[in-house]
Amino acid sequence: MSQQQNNLNPQSEAHLHGPLFQNTLQNFDEAAKIINCDPNVAARLRKPRRSLTVSVPVRMDDYTVKVFTGYRVQYNSTLGPYKGGIRFHQNVDLPEVVGMAALMTFKNSVLGLPLGGAKGGVCVDPTRLSRTEKQNLTRRYTSEISAFVGPNKDIPAPDVGTDPQTMAWFMDTYSHEQGGYAQPGVVTGKPVEIGGSLGRNHATGLGVIYITERAMEVNQMQMAGSRIAVQGFGNVGSFAAKFAHERGARVVAVSDVTGGIFNGDGLNIPEVIEYVKQNKGVKGFPGSQEITNEQLLEVECEALLPCALEGQIDTHNAEKIKAKLIIEGANGPVTNAATKILDKRGIFIAPDVIANGGGVIVSYFEWVQDIMSFFWEEADVDSKLKAIILKAFDHVHKFKLEKNIDMRTAAMAASIARLEKAMLLRGLYPR
Numbered sequence: 001m002s003q004q005q006n007n008l009n010p011q012s013e014a015h016l017h018g019p020l021f022q023n024t025l026q027n028f029d030e031a032a033k034i035i036n037c038d039p040n041v042a043a044r045l046r047k048p049r050r051s052l053t054v055s056v057p058v059r060m061d062d063y064t065v066k067v068f069t070g071y072r073v074q075y076n077s078t079l080g081p082y083k084g085g086i087r088f089h090q091n092v093d094l095p096e097v098v099g100m101a102a103l104m105t106f107k108n109s110v111l112g113l114p115l116g117g118a119k120g121g122v123c124v125d126p127t128r129l130s131r132t133e134k135q136n137l138t139r140r141y142t143s144e145i146s147a148f149v150g151p152n153k154d155i156p157a158p159d160v161g162t163d164p165q166t167m168a169w170f171m172d173t174y175s176h177e178q179g180g181y182a183q184p185g186v187v188t189g190k191p192v193e194i195g196g197s198l199g200r201n202h203a204t205g206l207g208v209i210y211i212t213e214r215a216m217e218v219n220q221m222q223m224a225g226s227r228i229a230v231q232g233f234g235n236v237g238s239f240a241a242k243f244a245h246e247r248g249a250r251v252v253a254v255s256d257v258t259g260g261i262f263n264g265d266g267l268n269i270p271e272v273i274e275y276v277k278q279n280k281g282v283k284g285f286p287g288s289q290e291i292t293n294e295q296l297l298e299v300e301c302e303a304l305l306p307c308a309l310e311g312q313i314d315t316h317n318a319e320k321i322k323a324k325l326i327i328e329g330a331n332g333p334v335t336n337a338a339t340k341i342l343d344k345r346g347i348f349i350a351p352d353v354i355a356n357g358g359g360v361i362v363s364y365f366e367w368v369q370d371i372m373s374f375f376w377e378e379a380d381v382d383s384k385l386k387a388i389i390l391k392a393f394d395h396v397h398k399f400k401l402e403k404n405i406d407m408r409t410a411a412m413a414a415s416i417a418r419l420e421k422a423m424l425l426r427g428l429y430p431r
């Protein structure tokens with residue numbers, strides 16, 4: 001049978017393809033070519049293994065029943081149980097979940113974790129649900145996908161619109177359905193009281209700073225005294241700014257949805273964190289100059305840490321970036337086209353799959369601790385995180401130098417290479 005006949009009719013798969021997945025496949029194809037990936041392996045890696053769509057009927061507070069649509073896409077499990085978050089958002093659809101599940105597969109692989117990739121979600125605006133409705137939704141969604149998840153099968157985690165409380169309801173529902181025995185290992189991102197890990201809250205921001213330090217080192221720079229700008233002052237951005245400040249960097253600019261603030265001598269980050277608690281945003285912080293989010297990205301600095309939204313640096317502003325390093329705290333803050341421009345300009349990018357990998361690495365630790373029923377001190381979690389994230393960075397950086405490619409392509413190539421080896425060793429079932 002020819003290669004063409006062998007492939008499914010693309011029309012029949014149109015329902016799986018959205019912009020995120022197309023973009024990932026484009027990166028995949030480019031990287032697969034560089035490492036000469038076995039075409040049979042590449043063909044398997046270009047498709048999700050299993051895509052589940054479920055109806056989720058929910059009793060609302062007014063006693064009516066609303067039926068939401070939920071998904072769980074299990075992309076690839078060559079390296080271990082599936083792992084990936086659950087999103088509650090009104091824009092969730094199957095193509096988006098497929099794209100995110102593919103990204104989780106490549107992220108877990110490049111980080112060297114013994115985990116496959118998955119993602120799930122429900123198409124719902126969670127801000128319009130009461131707490132009871134959100135709990136009902138979470139429990140029924142869990143029940144609908146429960147045959148497919150489990151501590152050895154597929155381990156979900158929080159994402160946009162879900163939080164530690166949602167994970168606690170997930171764990172409780174699953175445990176009841178398994179005979180009532182506590183099964184903390186079925187989900188991560190739980191509160192510490194029921195099997196969550198110490199250090200999870202700051203893990204992504206801390207990982208961003210470990211990577212910033214290492215990226216500086218390989219570019220003959222150092223953290224102490226360097227100028228850093230951080231876009232986004234939420235979980236990732238505020239911890240990244242705090243850890244940079246503690247290491248003697250001058251955090252000259254930060255921003256959030258209210259706008260940006262600048263001080264060339266460096267902002268007092270602990271005070272900014274306190275200010276944000278009182279004022280719900282960074283705007284108006286005493287002793288700072290007001291700047292726009294656009295201006296923040298173009299600030300003169302050694303390292304720019306975009307930790308807010310995707311698509312912030314594109315072809316419109318890539319030429320104006322003055323930072324020497326960009327460390328992607330957010331997912332997809334620099335577009336593919338902008339990556340090429342920045343690479344040509346000699347600006348070093350630490351890609352999201354590594355730079356913000358601290359979150360999934362500590363999720364992995366949470367799962368390990370739950371399975372062992374033995375919990376680690378926060379300092380242990382932080383140091384194990386450092387070892388794993390820097391090993392991944394160094395491996396990808398070596399790849400970049402060997403192949404003379406940008407870090408994003410190198411990360412994808414390293415990820416595919418690990419999956420390829422494992423897939424060839426395991427072979428194709430039945431044959």
Ligand code: NAD
Binds near residue numbers: 234256356359
């Ligand atoms: P968050 O909601 O805690 O914080 C987001 C921050 O971005 C807030 O300060 C918000 O005000 C700011 N923001 C929103 N719109 C903005 C705009 N237009 N300009 C500037 N700032 C704006 O979210 P988070 O958990 O910190 O996640 C941030 C990014 O990091 C997302 O892309 C997320 O997917 C990614 N990420 C997060 C984790 C994690 O563990 N939290 C892990 C991996 C990746």
